[in-house]
Amino acid sequence: MPLSAGPRAVTARLMLPMIPGAGRVDDAAVLFVGRRILAAGPRRQVLRGFAGPVEDLGDAVLVPGLINAHSHLELSGLGGRSPRGAGFPAWAVWLSGQDLSPPSADVLAAAVRQMAATGTAGAIDVGSRAGPAVVAALAAEGLSGLVCHEWFGFRRFPAGDPPPVLPPALEAAVRPAAGVRAAPSGHALYSTSPENLLRAREACRGLGAPFCLHLAETAGEVELLATGTGELAALLLGRLLPRGYRPPGRSPVAEALSLGLLGPDTLAVHAVWLSGADRRILADTGTVVCLCPRSNRHIGVGTADAPALLAAGVPLCLGTDSLASNDDLDLWNEVRALLADHPDFPGQALLPALTATPARLLGRDRELGLLAPGAVGGYAVVPPDLAGRLA
Ligand SMILES: [Zn+2]
Numbered sequence: 001m002p003l004s005a006g007p008r009a010v011t012a013r014l015m016l017p018m019i020p021g022a023g024r025v026d027d028a029a030v031l032f033v034g035r036r037i038l039a040a041g042p043r044r045q046v047l048r049g050f051a052g053p054v055e056d057l058g059d060a061v062l063v064p065g066l067i068n069a070h071s072h073l074e075l076s077g078l079g080g081r082s083p084r085g086a087g088f089p090a091w092a093v094w095l096s097g098q099d100l101s102p103p104s105a106d107v108l109a110a111a112v113r114q115m116a117a118t119g120t121a122g123a124i125d126v127g128s129r130a131g132p133a134v135v136a137a138l139a140a141e142g143l144s145g146l147v148c149h150e151w152f153g154f155r156r157f158p159a160g161d162p163p164p165v166l167p168p169a170l171e172a173a174v175r176p177a178a179g180v181r182a183a184p185s186g187h188a189l190y191s192t193s194p195e196n197l198l199r200a201r202e203a204c205r206g207l208g209a210p211f212c213l214h215l216a217e218t219a220g221e222v223e224l225l226a227t228g229t230g231e232l233a234a235l236l237l238g239r240l241l242p243r244g245y246r247p248p249g250r251s252p253v254a255e256a257l258s259l260g261l262l263g264p265d266t267l268a269v270h271a272v273w274l275s276g277a278d279r280r281i282l283a284d285t286g287t288v289v290c291l292c293p294r295s296n297r298h299i300g301v302g303t304a305d306a307p308a309l310l311a312a313g314v315p316l317c318l319g320t321d322s323l324a325s326n327d328d329l330d331l332w333n334e335v336r337a338l339l340a341d342h343p344d345f346p347g348q349a350l351l352p353a354l355t356a357t358p359a360r361l362l363g364r365d366r367e368l369g370l371l372a373p374g375a376v377g378g379y380a381v382v383p384p385d386l387a388g389r390l391a
Contacts, residue, residue: 007033007052010379011043012060016391017371018355024391029054030062030371035121035142035378040371061387063351064370065121065377066331067144067358069290070212070269070319073134074127076111077103079323085300088218089235095324102130108137111329116141118330119380122368124267124290124319124358126150126185126212132173135180144179144368144377148212151186151200154193154242165203179367179376183209186261188217189252190224190232191240194259201261210267210288210361216252216278217270218301225252253278262287267361269319272296272304279312288315288361291353293337295321303341310345316353317361332383339389347389 008031015028017040029046031039039046047054078098083090108130115123122144125134131147138145149166157163164171165184174182184200186192197213204211216222220232228237228247237245248255253274256262264286271282271289282289291304309316318334320326327333335350359369359377368377382390 005033007031007038007050009047009050009052009054010057010062011047011054012057012062012381014060014391015040015062015371016351017041018064018351019370019372020356028062030379032378035065035376037371037373037375037378039373040379057381059384061382061391062371062379063382063390064355064368064375065380066119066354067122067124067317067362067369067377068115068120068319068329068331069124069267069317069358069361070292070321071115071123071125071329072127072322072324073108073111073123073125073137074102074130075100075322075324077107077323079327082298082324084298087231087300088220089231091299091325092235098324100129102133105133105137108133109140111323112137112141112143115329116143118328118332120329120331121377121380122179122358122362124148124210124212124362128152131167131170131182135170135173135175135182138180139175139178142178144362144364145181146209146362147174147180147182148185149182151184151196152192153196153240156193156195162199165200179364181207181209183207183211185212188214188221189255190221190236197261198259201266205265208363210265211261212267212269212290213256213261214270215256215268216273217296219273221252222273225250225255251275251278253281257281257285264288264315265361267317270296270301270304271309272302274305274309276308276312279309279314282309283313286315288317288357290317290319291338292319292321292326292334293341294327294334295319295325297337298325298327306338306342307345310349315357315361316349317358318350318353332386335386335390347386351390
């Protein structure tokens with residue numbers, strides 16, 4: 001959507017405002033400046049007395065600007081080169097051999113522009129090397145976001161002198177007024193010590209931010225935590241995992257529960273390898289799951305059982321993951337992949353996953369993920385091939 005200075009309006013056949021209790025609006029209009037919504041509702045009502053430019057989008061379906069609940073913008077320079085379908089160990093070995101220095105501002109700007117051009121208005125982005133540049137790239141394009149500084153590794157820190165949970169440069173770079181904030185996150189149970197994960201999680205609570213964690217992405221992760229063996233163990237034991245590592249002997253979800261890492265303010269990313277008991281734990285704790293269907297397919301880790309998660313009552317989000325494991329950052333393509341994997345998945349459950357659920361997770365459900373006066377996420381247009389499934 002244009003980021004021009006003056007108020008503009010669009011009209012369309014249908015609008016789904018994603019406001020609790022509010023239904024769909026036929027013959028709708030949205031009045032906005034940049035991504036700030038001034039009014040949204042029935043066309044005749046919204047446009048009464050408005051003399052500015054109006055664009056008629058015809059048969060379009062308008063929804064709130066989308067939120068990409070899992071990206072790694074700092075990996076945007078690695079697009080098109082990673083192995084496909086070779087499994088997680090091969091992908092991780094490939095990644096560790098790449099130049100992981102922060103991408104140029106141009107590369108980051110192009111990645112964020114791609115998000116914006118495909119209807120994304122906010123992102124929960126995870127990284128450890130380029131936080132300040134990611135904040136700047138998001139803010140420059142007018143996207144809201146949470147830039148997560150990822151804790152990784154089993155390093156112990158002096159009890160009385162732990163390092164700050166956020167790098168000072170990232171803390172100095174955040175732009176709360178522009179809607180871009182920062183928080184720590186944890187990488188995964190197999191890569192980061194319980195102490196470091198808990199410290200990051202507690203810091204998130206203090207900041208009022210969600211705690212993000214890759215969880216149950218691969219069968220190897222399940223096997224490593226259960227028995228200390230398998231393909232991920234072969235890759236990590238003696239390297240990342242400390243000498244004398246003892247597996248907890250339970251599933252990733254059960255281990256995350258026992259460590260106190262789950263809850264409605266936790267975003268568990270991937271959740272591919274779950275038992276029924278795991279799904280019940282996620283539902284009972286209110287833990288939000290971010291599905292990344294195309295990344296899972298690209299790396300070759302399996303397919304998350306989205307219908308079973310939905311049926312269990314687990315709140316869902318969608319994320320693209322990074323260009324190191326995906327072809328683009330277009331969330332609509334994530335929807336297409338999920339529906340291809342699960343043709344019977346109820347499409348109406350996907351719009352909340354793209355809007356209201358991640359907005360609530362961010363604690364910003366009055367300004368993101370809805371089309372209402374005061375919202376700052378703009379609007380998105382449902383692609384015609386998806387309109388019948390989602391609306
Ligand atoms: Zn990730």
